[in-house]
Amino acid sequence: MRAIRIHTPGDASHLSLDDMDVPTPKPGEARIRVAFAGLNFIDVYHRSGTYKLPLPAVIGSEGAGVVDAVGDGVTEVRPGQRVAWATSVGAYAEFAVVPAWKLAPIPEGVTDEIAAAVMLQGMTAHYLARSTYPLKEGDTALVHAAAGGVGQLLVQIAAKLGASVIATVGSEEKAEIARGLGARHVILYREQDFVAQTKRVTQERGVDVVYDSVGRDTFLKGFDVLRPRGLMCLYGASSGPVEPFDPQLLNAKGSVFVTRPTLGHYIATREELMGRASELFEWIQRGELKVTVDRVFGLAEAPEAHGYMEARRTKGKVLLEVAARNT
Template identity: 50%
Template structure:
């Protein structure tokens, strides 16, 4: 029997149920992993509430983990028991042990601990494709990062600054604004007190931004368009305030023939060589110190419901991890 957190019905944090489950031997192409650290991400709340539908109920929550391979299934040759691995998986990570497809796992280099890997795999690989693939940030660009003190925002701001961009962030409090400044933001807008469109125009002398990275969604998407230069790009990669619905393409032309994209990590890691390249780039910037990761909250797997309450209450900054 293995400890896990399952969702039997969609709803609030209270539907996260800590229980014991059976775990079969790894099947063909699978690894059995004893998890040592589990990442917590806002996408976990989307699956819990039903905003993103799971394949079936009940399901084990969680989309990111790290640990040690304890067994391999038939046909697996690239991994062996004792290997340290990390992965982004579609559900199943809120568990002490799990089976995971070898195709989505990556080996961890010596400079990346299990705990660090669990804090960066989903958020960090997301940032890699945001900065290098959805829109290729270059020296001299001005970018806007919503929720700059969040898990993705802190990594994105540091990495973008390293690439030579001028980074404008939004934050909900002065404490979060200071954290964003410490992590690469040149300017921070307190969105509860200031109109972020007006402030972007002021900061840029009316020139505005090449790209806006928006993980907030419904509450910010239209105003984000007003922060872009002609031919600029809005990258909507999350919906913390709710999904963007009935988007009017007619908004793009009068604002300067803008581009909008809604990318997902699965697209950019669909091929093994793509996954390996993104993970390698991430590990390099973290191990070299270009991107510094702060784990601000650690909790036990049994405390997952409380962790979700803090996450949705915007009480967290940086990374949060669970341990079995």
């Protein structure tokens, strides 16, 4: 089979298209004939060595396709079933072996392409809005990078739950995207000070929660827009990791809270995973959640796809088409 591997950490040129043996599923695992792999910033962290993997390694933490074979004891899925997954590395390959409990069946009316696009980012947006800070009618949320993959889904879910969304984006084109998805206010962060604009919009009250996937460029300023006892939710670092800070800052800014969540802790059981995935798929089937696929690259184009993503040019999900479509 063909697969994208890293042999040594580095930039996108370190992504190597290799021929490998087809893996055999062990007990509790299933082998997937991959149709699409989803690209996420964690793939960049794996490639660069920020998050270390035993090398050489096939990367990619999200995908969709058809169950090809199962190991002993597998009851969650069966051969021939369309499935999608996240948080299991190895998606940049024609075949991937995944723990069966992590596989979510894809329902009718949802394509492999959309399923691969929504698993990691969709369940991330779901836990942020449903669990990390359970949004409700009347809440106000600041969403950074609102036109990105998670951002677009988070804006929609937040608005669906009755929250008022203030979105930050980098261009007028992305501002139109955020408005179209339900953002009540949009801030062009390259032209406007998001702190001043957020204070103006909230009449100095501040927001209940900041959802920050940008990191270094926005993190500390974000504390200035939180209401007393509000929550800073740092779930990514596209601009780089945040600098160490004195916890006394939390007191000074109004006894605020900070959390650095990760998806794995919010889908720690199959029951929780299926709950999140099922609700996302239901919203998609009913036309209540729009999943935007921005670009689809071929497997051999993985270096170009990473460059596109790292340049922060994305206006939705980026995918690798690995094999023939299974729709």
